[in-house]
Amino acid sequence: MLSYTSVGSTRQGTSVEDLQARVREQERERQRQSALEAAARPEERVVKLEAAQPTSGSKVSRSPGSFVRRDSSPIKPLSGILNTERLLSTPHTSEQVSALWTAFHASRSGGTGRGFICASLPLETYRYPKFVVPLPRETTTADSNNGDSKKAHEFYILQWDFYDAPPPPSAFSDPFASKVPPEDNKSVNPQIATAIFAPLLEYKLRQAFATPSLVLxxxxxxxxxxxxxxxxxxxxxxxxxxxxxxxxxxxxQDAQFLAHGLQRFYLWGSSEEREKLVSDFHERPGEFKWEELLKHGDLGV
Structure with missing residues (x-):
């Protein structure tokens, strides 16, 4: 076929080199068209999926895993720490999830767990955005000859922040889930919360620019x-x-002490006096007593 075309074309004044160049150009054009068609296939698939969606008048049913957050939360999602899809693909009790969470953080920093603390808590409601937690410090009196130590305290400000509630994780992810959830797609979970600890003295000087020592x-x-x-x-x-x-x-040890302090003052049920301290700090500051705070800040109480 090629020989026939070349001979026929040569008779019309077209050289073999021109025909070869034309064939190469046609091959490049064919490859370019193939690449364009391949690139267009995902778009065609999206168009078909969108065309298959119900009209605005009908209610769209979405799986829990299709919920997409719209906030710009700085919090690393739980799915970025634990493989939640694998976790939910087989039944796990609360105790098993707690054990996995603890084992994961214990394996950090070369198996030492340094730089992290962790816990698992029953579902609770968080109240009051700020509080102070005393951190015991051992000091040696200057006028003491035998080096006796005296207990002092360094105060840390505790501040809560809240972000949009995460969706319930799913054992299966949907790669074609809509990127914009409807307005009525509300998560059944509570909001993500952070508790930031910073030295009270630094907080008084720098306010929002104080460097947090611990973030829960x-x-x-x-x-x-x-x-x-x-x-x-x-x-x-x-x-x-x-x-x-x-x-x-x-x-x-100090980080664990501060975390225990949050638990003692915010996870109520064991002490009405500690509950009153937190509420007085916000609602009745004139009745707030630092002596009571030091008393209940001791883990031995």
């Missing part, structure tokens, strides 16, 4: 499925290499 993040993703809120605590790394707390602004 409460993940309620499994609240509706397991009745569980997962807690992740991250200790801020220290900018000073030679620090009394190593490479972090807080020691592991």
């Amino acid at each position: 993040t409460f993940y309620p993703d499994l609240a509706s499925t397991h009745g569980l809120v997962l807690l992740r605590g991250e200790i801020t790394p220290s900018a000073v290499k030679e620090s009394t707390t190593g490479d972090y602004l807080l020691s592991q």
Whole structure:
């Protein structure tokens, strides 16, 4: 066929080189068209899916996993820490989820867990955005000859922040889920919450620009499925290499103490006096007593 075309064309004054160049050009054009068609296929698929959607008058049914958040939350999603699809593909009890959460964080930092604390809590309602937590410090009196230590306290401000509620995780992800959820697509979970701890003295000087020493993040993703809120605590790394707390602004023990302080003052049910301290701090500041705060801030009480 090629020989026939070449001979016939040569008779019309077209050289073999011109024909070869024309064939190469046609081949390039064919490849370009094929590439364009391949690139258009995903768009055609989306168009077909959109055409198959119900009209605006009908109600759209979406799976829980198709919910897409619209906020610009700085919180790392739980699915970025745990494989929630795999977790939900097989039954897990609340105790098993708690054990997995603890084991995961214990394996961080080369198996030491340094820089993180974690917990799992029953589903609770968070109240009052700020409070102060005393952190015990051992000091040695200057006029003491035998080096006796005296207990002092460093106060940390605790501030809550809240973000949009996460959707219940699904054992299956939908790659074709709509990127814009409808207005009535509300999550059944509570809001994501963070609790930020910063030294009270620094907070008084710098307010919102104070550097947090510890950030606790409460993940309620499994609240509706397991009745569980997962807690992740991250200790801020220290900018000073030679620090009394190593490479972090807080020691592991101090971070755990602050987290326990939050639990003692906010997870009510065991002490009406601690509940009154938090409410007085916000609603009746004139009745707030620092002596009572120090008393109930002691883990031994």
